[in-house]
Amino acid sequence: MDVGVFQTASMRDADTAAVAAHAEQLGFESFWAPDHTVVPVEYSVPYPGGTPDQPEPDYLWQLADPLVVLAQIAGATSTIKLGTGVLLVPERNAILTAKQIATLDECSGGRFILGIGAGWNPEESTVLGGDFEHRWSHVKENIAVMRALWTEHAPEFHGTYNDFPPIRCYPKPKQDPHPPVLLAAINNPRALKRVAEWGDGWIPIVESAEEFKAGVEQIERYCNELDRDPQNLDFTAFGLGDQWKARADVEQIEAAGANRVVLWLAGTATNELKKELDGLAQELF
16 A cells, blocks of 8 residues: 655745655655646635645645656656645646646656546636536546657647647657646535546545545446456545555555545644654554
8 A cells, every 4th residue: 555645834944855765765655736827816715625724725726847846856856756645636727737747757757646636626727728517527637638748759730729730749648658647526426427438547646545545435336337457547535634544544545446546744844844754654664
């Protein structure tokens, strides 16, 4: 069972590369960075993790760019995998993002994992050029563009959101054929079917191991219908707060079908985060 960690602390408060290097030394398998390029001052949909007393956490609008952060970490580490948790694909230019990811995968020696989502904030999506109403269609097309750029010498594309003649885009990713694409799909039939149809894995936030197991089993059924081997998929459980931080909880989520669990680091300063990692390693390894 692989165990990764996820940090939301501001780069001004914590040395992210030092924290990631410490995680690598302790045996953590992966380090994940979140994505919100901008957060509008006013928006219409409540933050999914908010409460009436705290509608949004401060870190939400203080996040550094995840691909740049992970590139910094790549230079400070040698084995730990580097993931986005998650990249908001419809809010980014597909061609530029494909090149950035391929470059990151190459310079890290093939350690990148692309966790993707569609976003929850309509105003944020609009500011950044996303089609919020059809955001998963936008995600699917952008990923198709990226995969073409990663695997073909001179692809062309003519779609709803992307339209270009034959172009050459290098470098190609270190991983063959490209970094795995994990979908942060919620646990409903339509979302889970996307994972089976065109994803390389599933990276949900769930309330229980039972919910995770039900999702894995549904994806496996869809894979069987599509004549696709579900054993080739990555099933990552993404934790919130103190979720999955006890050994018994990790064993439970593994039994539910997860091959990786990602733990949310609560600390805000470098030494605080390192001590938190020490405690997690002592509990889990």
